Structure formats: structure tokens, C-alpha cells
Amino acid sequence: MKIGFIGLGIMGKPMAKNLIKAGYQLVVCDLVQSAVDELVALGAEAAANGKEVASKCNVIITMLPNSPHVKTVVLGEGGIIEGAKAGSVVIDMSSIAPLASREIYAALEEKGIDMLDAPVSGGEPKAIDGTLSVMVGGKKEVFDIYYDIMKSMAASVVYVGEIGAGNTAKLCNQIIVALNIAAVSEAFILAKKAGVDPELVYQAIRGGLAGSTVMDAKVPMMLDRNFKPGFKIDLHIKDLSNVLETSHGVGVPLPLTSQVMEIMQAIKLDGCGVEDHASILKYYEKIANTILER
């Protein structure tokens, strides 16, 4: 089966490679020519835009930064909607606002094109391993048809409800990750300034109730002072903007999320927007006048 794949960045490139490994033929597109060339070298076909991708494939996956990029690629000039046949499906795996997913779905539905919103969690290492977690919104019968394609990039693919539900689940995920990184930063700066070896604190507590996937992924990075992304602060700010827009829309105050959002805004001003979100630590280092090192 031929699958279109648009957006070959940190996440999209390894996800596309896993589809090739699973035996699918790919038609790929990105603004960055070197990323396209890398996939063509593995047997993929290149296309100029969404329209051309959609004219060659009935299944089109998008993995783009945010809502405006997905709207442009799907609904804009030269977009997927211009080339797609009725009965095709767009599987948008980007993390975007649930409202945007619903708007794009409605425009595609008028042309008889299906859509799933299927954002992922797990970051670059799990995109490479093919062990992502995928949370999917859309029609259940459409989910069932395309489950195997999504599963070839993931350890878990879970149906969470109607269109937009996938991105709502992803926003919940991003709240928990952001608050968890802030909590870990706060705690380990205390250990350091109180004169207790943070590495030993990590070994002592990681197996208990405070332990988490975030702690295991981010504390070693923090102790190594490795802030190479991974997941950029700029993208997490994008997600928390979508979180706050959505939460205010449905009437849910999020006091802790808004505080961590302001922490991210502060470190972005210090030039950390393109660093990994582990650099939330740097805010705590600044206010405590202490550097976390081994």
C-alpha cells in the first residue's frame, strides 16, 4: 500500500522510516530537501506538495509543528484537499489544537475525505524505536481500518473518542509532562543547595512513588547538563498555549499549568526556546543561584 507522509522533522523522519521498514511504499514531502533526499535514498518517492501527495495515495499522514501548518498543508493552495479522492483519509499525527482538528475534519468531510487526529507521545527515541504512544480521535470504524498502519510506528495505539479527542488527550499529556519537569527541577535544586548529592537522591527515590518516566528521562540529562532537544521549549510553549485556549474555552482553570507556562516564557527570553524542555531547570538554577551538576 502507498502512504503519503508530509513533515519529516525530528519525529516525522524516523516515523516514516519505520513505515518503510514495515513494508509500505511512501510518497514524502517536506520543505527541507535534505530530509526528503534521506527518505528517497530508502526507496520513497518525492512530491512537491500536499496536492501531489494526495493524488498518489489514499492514506496521507501529516507530522507538522502546529495548527496553522496543518491547515495550510491540508486546506491551503496546493493542499491535500485539492488532490485527494473521496474515500481517502488524512491521519494527522501532529500535536495541534482540538478545535483546529475539528475545523479541518469538517472541511474534508464535505469532500468525502475522512480524518483521524492521532498525536503521539514518546519523543525522538521512541519515534526511532517505533514504540510511540498514539492517542486517536475520529470515527471508530475509520480507526479500526488504519490501526495497523499506526501500530507500525508505535507500542500503543488507543482510540479515545470523536475527532479532536486525540489532541485533547495529548494536551492532558503535555500538562503532566511540563508540571513533572518543573517538580523534578524544584526538588533537585533543593537537594543540591542543601548539600546532598543529587545523583544519590535520584537513585534513592526513582523506584518509589515520586519516580516517573519524566524523572528517568530528564534527570540524567540535567545532571549531564545536556539540553539538546528532544522536545523544544518552543514546541512545549505551543502545546501549553493550546492547553490554555482549550481549558478557558470549556471553563477549566489550570493554575499550575499557567505558572509553568510563565516559567517557560522566562527561559525562552534567556535563549532557551530551542533547547530541550529539561532546560526548565535553568529557571530554578537562576532563582536559587545554584547550578545542578554531578
Ligand code: NAD
Ligand atoms: P520539527 O519542527 O522537527 O518538524 C516539522 C517538519 O515539518 C519540518 O521538517 C518542517 O520542514 C516541516 N514542515 C513545516 N511546514 C511544512 C509545509 N508547509 N510543507 C511540508 N513540510 C512542512 O517538529 P517535530 O519535533 O518533528 O514535531 C512535529 C509534531 O510532533 C509537533 O506537533 C510536535 O509538538 C509533536 N511532537 C514532538 C515530539 C518531540 O519530542 N519532538 C514528541 C511528541 C510530539
